[in-house]
Amino acid sequence: MSSTSMRMVIVGGGAGGLELAIRLARQGDSRVFLVDQSATHIWKPRLHEMAAGARRGMVDEMEYAGLAERWGFVFVQGSLRDIDPQARRIELDAMSDARDRPVVGARELDYDVLVLALGGVTPDLGVEGVTEHAFMLDRAQDAEAVFSRLSLAALEATVSGGDQAMETVIVGTGLTGVELAAYLATDAQPAAVAPRKARPGLRVTLVEAMDEFMPSMGEAERRAVRERLENAGVTIHTGCQISRVAADHVETDDGMRFESQLTVWATGRVGPPIVESIDTLAANDKRQWRVRKTLQSFTSPDVFALGDCAAVDGSEAPPTAQAASEQATHLARELPRYCAGENPRAFEYRHKGTLMSLGAAGAVGRLRSGFGRDLQIRGRLASAAYRGLERQHEMVVLGPARGSGRLLAELFSPDHGPRVKVH
Template sequence: MTQATRHRIVILGGGSGGLELASALASRGGIAVTLVDRVGSHLWKPRLHEFAAGTVNSTLSEISFYMLAKMRGFRFEQGSVETIDRAGRTVRLAAMPGPNGEDFADARNVPYDTCVVALGGLTADFGTKGVAENAIRLDAKVDADAFRERFVSLMIHARETGEPARIVIVGSGATGTELAAHLRLSERAFFDREGEVQDRLLDLTILEAAPEIMPGSDEDLRKGILKRLAALDVAVVTGAKITAVERDVVRSDSGHWPADITVWAAGSIGLPVLSKLADFELDNRGRLKVDACLRTTVDDRIFALGDAASLVLEGTERPLPPTAQVASQEAAYLADALPKAIDGSPIRPFRFKDKGKLVSLGNAGTVGLVGLGRRDDFFIDGQFAKAAYHALQRRHQWAVLGPLRGSVAILADVISPTKGPAL
């Protein structure tokens, strides 16, 4: 079967769900898969806080889309998505500008027979004054790089002056709590002599608007996280409804906190481009509404998954959360469902199995809730929790690279003499 006669599936977005779907579908006969992403390499977003803190210890944390495309058999198109022409079945990619403003690559159209929107989401500011100008949101590697540069400068200044750097993190979800823990780990790199008791070079504060951290999480998980944050000397303030973020202070309706860096990690919404793609139906957070089979409500040829999709399961009131676990399960579902839909066969609705939540807090350990089969979730910590946390990314790498290459690459990564914290 030639390229021209194969069914064309275009996947917009190379996050955890989009890339896993492209890798799975590329081996299917009769399908030509194209993956589109704005940047040229894949980063597993759940570890973005480690890039920011400089504690990444895996050489597989960032992988080239071009290399993966050749390895797995799909086509990669780098570019920013502008619109989808539903009638003409094409995706419009913007021109790619060079460093001096001239266009290095013209705008172009990518034709499709089936399209999957997996463009992800971003951290919402909820209209809070000063967030865009004065806070860092960890939505992409460029944000993590910008944070790390400022962090290193602040830590050097703190070491020279004896005045601790002040970092305030708004939001007590996994991103905020894990970032705080890994920043405390990175602080060690700036001590003059390893192993000696030294004064703190870093003051860390987490602010949460809700009356408790990680709202909606299990009580045992919250207690475990609070215990470890206290051991790390991370201040946690709940009931702090932020009213403004200024250059050097965060203000709420009940107090204020001086900050050399403010990190905003207070919830996710769909990317603004989702509202401009076509006449899709959106939820109140700007995500594409989809049916039980992940089809958009206005076009059976266009599906959505991950942070870009708003799926309310039968018997529930809220959409599934924007997590890598949800995106990965949706990708696995579509890898099975799309070939059946192309052949005209009926497809079953998506079913989500919540496998729990794991939070890595650096040297303070990993805690989480894990569900097995139909049993209730149970609380885990220690080495078992740490192994489970790292297994999540290893499973993703295995899905992306394939069983053979994935196993070899992961083994090489584990024993690599070059791996270790960047700081």
Template sequence: MQAQRKRVLILGGGAGGLELAAELAAEKTCAVTLVDVVSTHLWKPRLHEFAAGTVNSTLAEISFYMLAKMRGFRFEQGRVEAIDRAAKTVRLGDMHDQDGRLLTPARNLSYDVCVVALGGVTTDFGTEGVAEHAIRLDTKTDADEFRELFIAAMIAARAGADPARIVIIGSGATGTELAAHLRLSEQAFFEPEDERARRKLLDLTILEAAPELMPGANGELRTGVADRLKALDVSVETGARVAAVTASEVRSADGKSWPADIAVWAAGLVGHPCLKGLADFEMDRKGRIVVDDRLRTTVDPAIYVLGDAASHTPAGAQMPLPPTAQCASQQADYLASAIPKALAGETPGPFVFRDKGKLVSLGRAGSVGLIGFARKDDFYVAGQFATAAYHALQRQHQWAVLGPLRGTVAIVADVISPARGPALKLHG
């Protein structure tokens, strides 16, 4: 029976790819295979919490092998290297263990329909010293590396007289949320006397090249975030165009410098570098694959792209859709019904993105955001309502990935988890 069904091969099990695999497999109309280079799914919007050590979710990390068994799709672990469009195959590279021993030689997987969901990465635009001296937050390995450095810096600060200095380059959601969560983690290092004397163990600075915080965000949201960062004692410097990062400081083009024990690069997002060599796809200037209004590549209707890897500019819009989990999730939802229709010879309607708003969660300073409501203009939200709305995106992801029953259990476990506040996670 399985052999007669059309084969859908999904490359990348992130925010969008995994939701699509789970939803399509539930339909049972096609045989679904998901490929990822790692063995566990990590929901990227919580990466800064992993990095700061404040993570407390039951779905923060979950085995693809378990999920595949649970939801009825096949999981293949391996690094996607290329797509042969003529042969309709995807090549996965050799797989080695930690000691370099060969686990699986390179292999080809066949498909009838392929979905590229390989995500994006931050780019340093070739800025001097970033590759050597700054951390980025693209993968769990990055988050683990950051957390080890953070803990070492905090131990040194507690033992010495000076606070640890962390400089974050980029004032988007990742930079601002990371700063807020680090302030939360700082509490885990206080000795009782430090707390009484209100001794600061952590200096946090956010540098932004644009003239204002969170470029592109609505003014009310920006003010809400700025007020909260101030309350958290996070300094923000705008108009700071970073020209170099060294082992001990961050320097701007106009000669200013900021001492840094740790520098984090959290600016600029482009398509994953592996996308460039996949096939002869049309690419945009940010290294993402251009797709049409049905999310199909412009060179091959049997290959779809979603999420951060896709460049989709809706009719009448000036810019492609934003690289967000919200967008990736809606595209996964769309493809879960569009692909079976296309395989059945029908023509699915176009993908329409519904912007549900933008929310920023700033640890103990609370959440702020703009929420679209009943097609009216976005309205500004703050406090508990904003926090609940912020978590709604992940709740929806948990439902889509785990199904209603297990999703509800995971959500309840998450809500009643005792690991709230500065619950510092010390290892990956």
């Protein structure tokens, strides 16, 4: 059976899911359905910028319905509730409005091939007070909540007339925590409750449970990033296991206490909660669906998974947009072959390097050179490479013409954030 007569359903419109839907639709696979709980797509590696004050229009918010009309796939707004592999059917939850009034009832959607691209979330690690008092940075709404708290704290300090710095604690020194710390320390733009010179300062503290700062990174990158953060005024504590998060402070196992008006919890990634409630597909203890090297579920060959919600057998692919994009490119080639009765080939992750945007503190990264050695980059080159990852995404999502236009616009306005919104 050809891929044009097969019903391909993709659940999750992040970097991987959206790129896969567009690639399949552009190839002529006309029965492509993309499901997402949100109406719009945002490039998630820039959520830390939203948290520091960038607006949605500055981080390339795009409406799924407009993209679906442009490329020829079908967009279905909804949240996954269950999967029935035997019937090849998924169930979507009912939807309500902001006042909790019912809008759309529960629905079912049949598939021939299902791709799960739901992304991941930050685990609370069972630490007391995290869910009540800390903010995470998993969705655009989370970033807006961080910005709102930041602005309210600025308002409180301005009204009270105090001149003490606002205390912010970020737990975790992965990419999310480090990039957010840098932007808050150098580029934070709370709502204008007072002239900038009259606002209180912002003191940022990074706390890491491991003895080593950024334990997943190489020594050279760790040193470069730490130096830039400390020069920007960020205080870094390692070997500090958090035991409790309160409304106004954070406590550690060894009795340390960090005052905090804003606590952000950035302690890695696990799969979404829905994984635990779907017992028809094999999963691991990190709430990820277990898939073979072909990205097929161990328990149902018609179900594929990519990105943070998938644990790929034998793969070292990290929980990044870059890895999800590579998997989407792979499946765009393999799913039509699978629908035609051929066996899909194994996915091979090709690590291209790691890039970090540190706001006014610059950018740091390491790129794979292709000659057996990595190339360390900093400054403008690293900043350009960092933006290049998003530009590649835009080339797929917007098409070569619009993507190139966006690139040229940024070259002529390098100091302004992107303002692309597709309707």
